[in-house]
Amino acid sequence: MIVAIHQPQYLPWLGYFDKMQQADVFCYLDNVQYKKNEWQNRNRIKTAGGWQWLTVPVSYRFPQKINEVKINHAAKWAHKHLQALLTNYSKAPFYKEYIDRFENAYTKKYEKLSDLNIHLIEMLRDILGLSQKATLIASQLSTSTDPTRRLIELCRAAGGDTYLAGRDGARYMDLDLFADSGIKVVFQDFNHPAYPQLFGNFESHLSVVDLLFNCGPESMEIIRAQR
Numbered sequence: 001m002i003v004a005i006h007q008p009q010y011l012p013w014l015g016y017f018d019k020m021q022q023a024d025v026f027c028y029l030d031n032v033q034y035k036k037n038e039w040q041n042r043n044r045i046k047t048a049g050g051w052q053w054l055t056v057p058v059s060y061r062f063p064q065k066i067n068e069v070k071i072n073h074a075a076k077w078a079h080k081h082l083q084a085l086l087t088n089y090s091k092a093p094f095y096k097e098y099i100d101r102f103e104n105a106y107t108k109k110y111e112k113l114s115d116l117n118i119h120l121i122e123m124l125r126d127i128l129g130l131s132q133k134a135t136l137i138a139s140q141l142s143t144s145t146d147p148t149r150r151l152i153e154l155c156r157a158a159g160g161d162t163y164l165a166g167r168d169g170a171r172y173m174d175l176d177l178f179a180d181s182g183i184k185v186v187f188q189d190f191n192h193p194a195y196p197q198l199f200g201n202f203e204s205h206l207s208v209v210d211l212l213f214n215c216g217p218e219s220m221e222i223i224r225a226q227r
Contacts, residue, residue: 001160002164002186003027003158004022004023004163004164005027005151006019007030007066008028008066008114008118009040010040010042010113011124011208012043013043013208014190014193014208014223017223018188018190019188021220024133024160025158026133026134027135027141027154028118028121028135029138030065030114030118032066033065034065034066041055041057041058042056044207045084046203046206046210047084048199054084054207055077056071056081056113057071057072057075058070058072058113059071066114069114070111070112070113078106085099089198091198092213094213094215098127098216105119122135124209127219128212128219130220134158136158141153142154142157148178149177151178152181156181160183162183162185163185164187165185165186167188167189169185169187193222193223193226195211195222211223
């Protein structure tokens with residue numbers, strides 16, 4: 001059984017869902033240190049003027065874990081993000097098919113960033129046809145602080161014998177420890193596809209929402225074909 005483990009990101013990119021599709025079980029790694037100015041609270045969409053960040057404002061104190069970080073609701077960020085989707089994707093082929101899902105999601109008020117991210121990822125994987133994949137939350141399963149031992153504990157808790165790591169996973173993992181634990185490690189090999197977009201030249205590595213609004217039901221096949 002293949003297990004993939006990844007931090008809950010905000011409106012993740014295509015490769016995130018490629019990893020989820022390949023795994024039998026996907027685990028949200030919410031009990032590791034939050035990284036400021038990375039992908040946990042922001043992602044990119046395409047606009048007529050180039051790519052744009054959508055950023056969730058947070059109240060963060062080092063060294064809080066992802067599941068401890070609170071959303072700062074003083075700024076009307078949810079309305080701004082929804083408005084950005086309307087402004088930039090209302091003319092996309094599949095905007096009407098999916099915008100209601102985003103409207104419903106953004107009407108909910110989340111205290112923790114991880115809860116918001118997981119809710120949105122669960123919604124996106126349902127749209128992409130991945131709702132049959134089992135998902136787990138790391139903070140409910142593992143207490144180890146060693147990076148490799150934590151991953152091994154989570155693989156075992158999920159009943160896995162194979163860990164699907166990111167392309168650069170070997171840089172921070174102890175592969176010998178995985179071998180000693182009887183867990184095989186394989187690495188994701190994902191090449192970003194080009195697909196029809198609005199606003200001129202193709203821009204890669206955006207949030208998956210860009211693919212969804214432009215390509216609709218074909219989105220997961222476009223992701224899968226690049227493996």
